[in-house]
Amino acid sequence: MTPELYLLCILGMGLVTFVPRLLPLLWLSGREISPLFVRWLRFVPASILSALVVPSILLDPAGGQLSLARPEFLVALPTLAFAWWSRSLGGTVVVGMLLYSLAGRFL
Numbered sequence: 626m627t628p629e630l631y632l633l634c635i636l637g638m639g640l641v642t643f644v645p646r647l648l649p650l651l652w653l654s655g656r657e658i659s660p661l662f663v664r665w666l667r668f669v670p671a672s673i674l675s676a677l678v679v680p681s682i683l684l685d686p687a688g689g690q691l692s693l694a695r696p697e698f699l700v701a702l703p704t705l706a707f708a709w710w711s712r713s714l715g716g717t718v719v720v721g722m723l724l725y726s727l728a729g730r731f732l
Contacts, residue, residue: 682695700721
């Protein structure tokens with residue numbers, strides 16, 4: 626690829642990233658947003674994160690079968706409990722990494 630095509634590709638990627646963020650901002654600015662809609666929007670990040678993480682924790686990558694004996698699932702339970710108890714993102718990451726390391730050695 627020529628440098629011009631690389632530049633065009635980068636500009637195109639920037640455009641398709643920027644436009645979906647700009648359109649809702651322009652459409653919703655200056656409008657009164659329903660409290661119900663704002664409450665619904667608060668759940669979107671958690672829903673997206675769950676949709677990305679839960680299949681990798683519960684599904685066996687080889688066969689796609691549900692498996693509750695996977696080390697990822699067994700580590701996720703105490704890590705989730707620690708996160709709920711501590712409300713510390715950094716601590717949760719450290720606890721999850723330590724538990725996953727221990728699970729790799731002993732399971």
